[in-house]
Amino acid sequence: MDILITGLILGGTYALIALGLNLQYGVSRIMNLANGEMLVIGAFVAFTLFTVGQVSPLLTIFLVAPLAYVLNWLIYRIMLRPLVNRAKNRGMLEVDAILTTFGLSFVMVGIMIWAFGGDYFSYSYLARPIVIFGDNFGLNRVVAFLCAAVLCAGLFLWLNVSRAGMAIRAVAVSPENARLVGIDVPKLSARAFALGGAVTAVGGAVISTFLTLDASTGVMFTMKALIIVIMGGVGDVRGTILAALVLGIGETFVASVIDPGLTLVAAYALFILILLFRPQGFFGRKPT
Amino acid sequence: MKRDEWKTLGWATALLAVAALLPLTGDGYLISLGVSIAMYTVLATSWALFSGPTHYISLATAAFFGIGTYVMGSGIEVLPYWVLLPIAGLIGGVLAALVGLATLRLSGVYFVIFTLGLAEMTRQGVTWYQNQTGHKGTYVLTDLTDNDIYWQLLGLAALVYLVGWGIGRSRLGFALRIIGDDEDVARHVGINTALSKVALFVVSGAVAAIVGAIIAPRYVYIEPSTAFTPMLSFQVVIMALLGGTGRLWGPLVGVIPFTLLWEAISSSFPNQTTLLLGLSFLAIVYLLPGGFVGLYDRLKGRAAKRSAMA
Amino acid sequence: MMANTVISLRGATKQFGGLVAVDNVSFDVREHEVLGLIGPNGSGKSTTLNLISGALPATDGEISLRGGTITGLPARQIARKGVSRTFQLVRLLPSMNVLENVMAGGVFGHRRRWGQSAERHAMQVLEKIGMADKAKSRVGQLTYIDTKRVELARALSGEPEVLLLDEWLAGLNPTELSEGIDLIHRLRDEGRTIILVEHVMDAIRSLCDNCVVMSSGKKIAEGTTDDVLSDPEVIRAYLGDDDA
Incomplete structure (x- = not known):
């Protein structure tokens, strides 16, 4: 029970981060390998505001979200759009996007180390125990989970109900046909990329309430988010959330039963199973 | 063999002979730089053998390299050095085959993601195993000097070039070029695309593991965090792409300037290596697509056009 | 089955989710025959060709080459057994x-x-x-x-053994078209076995011995080119479903 709840709580925050990545990949078709750094930046802003001005991280997200939106929009327009335009085919864009976002990720880590040093940062926010089903859990973890759950639900509703959300889903399914029904695909790609970045940064601010991070931890989160997106299926919100919870529980299980140093091995075991048996994701159809 | 092929072979042998004279300078710093350059040349060239034609970006070099060092580290007490090198290659190759079979059927993104975490995952696994058995690292004590390591790496480089040249002339090499251009067409002309890709990935995995085994005596004491450094994978990718993967000699042209730059930056600004890595990636994408080889071909093409007009 | 049958489809079916793109299609192609696979847009001709070449796996039915089954084989093995194609x-x-x-x-x-x-x-x-x-x-x-x-x-x-041409003549201007038709004529005179997915009526008339007509995934007619092209149902399928 303990493992299940801890896993669910961890998975909930993973879901938020992976949703950001999935939004970016599903719509703009760019696998953003600098996604984890956006998370660290969000976490870092939350940390700074809390230690300097005692600002609650739950308020910080209202600052982080628009900032990250603008930053990611600029990244897309200035750096990625030219690659989309010059690519002769999907494969070329893929390679260019991988190299560029890796480059960006390293540049961001480099700048953060240069500006703030490579130390770990953490702060103590709501670090009180709370009892659920007879077991103790950190209140900050529970609050972070609730926060992530509210945001995921909000995003899910927005994608399914609103006009803009509908357009985004249309592009995710088929960019060519979306263009035919009058959707401005390039504009929407930029917006979805920006929104995805904002969601991930908010996830970073939330996760910083209970995890210790440093400038170079981003790549770990990128990797987990990527594995979740692949498990859940590209462009599939339900799948992403389910996959995040599975990964959260799987990791917690391995960490508490076998060894906390094996979390990535656990994630990889899941990844390999998915690659071998359901490469199209949990709910995905077989590609034809 | 054609005449210009003999000529290339002659030049290559002469260059190799000159390179082999480096230890005679007796300058420790130069020799250690030579070891680095030779090591990266082997790694980047074998990386490009696979990734050049297929466009799959492998970040698994560090994993194979680390496994090679561990094979040497754990076997040196039991088996002779010269037996361990092929064993390292064999284990690296088998691992590459397994990874390749699981991921190379799928698109490039899956492959990158998988290889990205491979080194870190193996490191976690080795650390866990060592904790279980209660020792932290292993000593590799041999009487091999930097000179010996350098010569071995040069020999391996020569071997990799020969293999690369042979593949380039073979059906397999032709198949890979077709796969790189259009995988659907490749399947429809009768190519076993998965097997061809796996075969080349096995070559690069085996070579990286052998390099790890050769380098191991240099570390003396091996622990997971020194053997599996994810940075190595990225360095190799950058060097190969900077030089260009279109020709066999391409990666070498990238290795030399980048190794010198890396040495300079990491000795004067040790915290800025990450930034350097990032900027290099961006520079390759935006300023030098195709690397130095691409630039050379473009210049040559322009010169040919000019002389045709004159 | 006749001794000189090269390609034979029996109940070939391809489903994409709920859509049946090729529905229980059967026909034979004999040696030295040029077979036209025709029908309105979206009638499943190209998908049928993709089933034969192994670009797509069939959902049901059997496809054989010189009597040996090739259903479910990957494209590379089908190519090695002697099926070559061009792309749309x-x-x-x-x-x-x-x-x-x-x-x-x-x-x-x-x-x-x-x-x-x-x-x-x-x-x-x-x-x-x-x-x-x-x-x-x-x-x-x-x-x-x-x-x-x-x-x-x-x-x-x-x-x-057999050549699959997927709208090979599409997009050519009138001069190129006549060159193209001549070229395929020469192949036909060499005695090659060809399956031709085509829209250009002149080409179908002058090149094909026999035709299979598809509409909405089903085979609606089969026979010599002249017979098939004067079949009222075929004309209805063309004029009814396709304005072109």
Whole structure:
């Protein structure tokens, strides 16, 4: 029970981060390998505001979200759009996007180390125990989970109900046909990329309430988010959330039963199973 | 063999002979730089053998390299050095085959993601195993000097070039070029695309593991965090792409300037290596697509056009 | 089944989710026959071709080549057994020259050659389709019909048992079209077995011995070209479903 709840709580925050990545990949078709750094930046802003001005991280997200939106929009327009335009085919864009976002990720880590040093940062926010089903859990973890759950639900509703959300889903399914029904695909790609970045940064601010991070931890989160997106299926919100919870529980299980140093091995075991048996994701159809 | 092929072979042998004279300078710093350059040349060239034609970006070099060092580290007490090198290659190759079979059927993104975490995952696994058995690292004590390591790496480089040249002339090499251009067409002309890709990935995995085994005596004491450094994978990718993967000699042209730059930056600004890595990636994408080889071909093409007009 | 049947489909079916693109289609192609696979847009012709070449796995039914089943085999094995194809949108190999593009079809295909012999054979094929002078050209410099010729040469250089042409004549201007029809005529006179997915009626009339007509995934008619083209149901399918 303990493992299940801890896993669910961890998975909930993973879901938020992976949703950001999935939004970016599903719509703009760019696998953003600098996604984890956006998370660290969000976490870092939350940390700074809390230690300097005692600002609650739950308020910080209202600052982080628009900032990250603008930053990611600029990244897309200035750096990625030219690659989309010059690519002769999907494969070329893929390679260019991988190299560029890796480059960006390293540049961001480099700048953060240069500006703030490579130390770990953490702060103590709501670090009180709370009892659920007879077991103790950190209140900050529970609050972070609730926060992530509210945001995921909000995003899910927005994608399914609103006009803009509908357009985004249309592009995710088929960019060519979306263009035919009058959707401005390039504009929407930029917006979805920006929104995805904002969601991930908010996830970073939330996760910083209970995890210790440093400038170079981003790549770990990128990797987990990527594995979740692949498990859940590209462009599939339900799948992403389910996959995040599975990964959260799987990791917690391995960490508490076998060894906390094996979390990535656990994630990889899941990844390999998915690659071998359901490469199209949990709910995905077989590609034809 | 054609005449210009003999000529290339002659030049290559002469260059190799000159390179082999480096230890005679007796300058420790130069020799250690030579070891680095030779090591990266082997790694980047074998990386490009696979990734050049297929466009799959492998970040698994560090994993194979680390496994090679561990094979040497754990076997040196039991088996002779010269037996361990092929064993390292064999284990690296088998691992590459397994990874390749699981991921190379799928698109490039899956492959990158998988290889990205491979080194870190193996490191976690080795650390866990060592904790279980209660020792932290292993000593590799041999009487091999930097000179010996350098010569071995040069020999391996020569071997990799020969293999690369042979593949380039073979059906397999032709198949890979077709796969790189259009995988659907490749399947429809009768190519076993998965097997061809796996075969080349096995070559690069085996070579990286052998390099790890050769380098191991240099570390003396091996622990997971020194053997599996994810940075190595990225360095190799950058060097190969900077030089260009279109020709066999391409990666070498990238290795030399980048190794010198890396040495300079990491000795004067040790915290800025990450930034350097990032900027290099961006520079390759935006300023030098195709690397130095691409630039050379473009210049040559322009010169040919000019002389045709004159 | 007759002794000289090359390709035979029995109940071939392809489903995409809820959509049945090819619905229980059966027909035979005999040696030296040129078969036209015709029908309105979206009637499942190209999908049928994709089932034969192994580009898509069939959901149900059986496809055989000279009596041996090829259902469910990957495209590369079907190619090796002697099925070659061209693509609806021309797909040449951009990094290679014309000669190498043609060799690509002969090195791994049905009759396999390598080195000097592969090069000589590819040259012969290029001579046959009238492109020997452009052997060393880069494919980016070719005219549209020449790219189509190169793709055809690539398909021929494996010396296939059967050749699948997916709208090979589409998009050509009137002069090119008559050159194109002549070229396929020559292949026909050599006695090749060909399945032709085509919209150009003139080409169908002058090239095809027999036709299979598809509409909404089903086979609605089969027979000699003249008979089929005057069948009222076929005319209705064309005029009813397709304004063109």
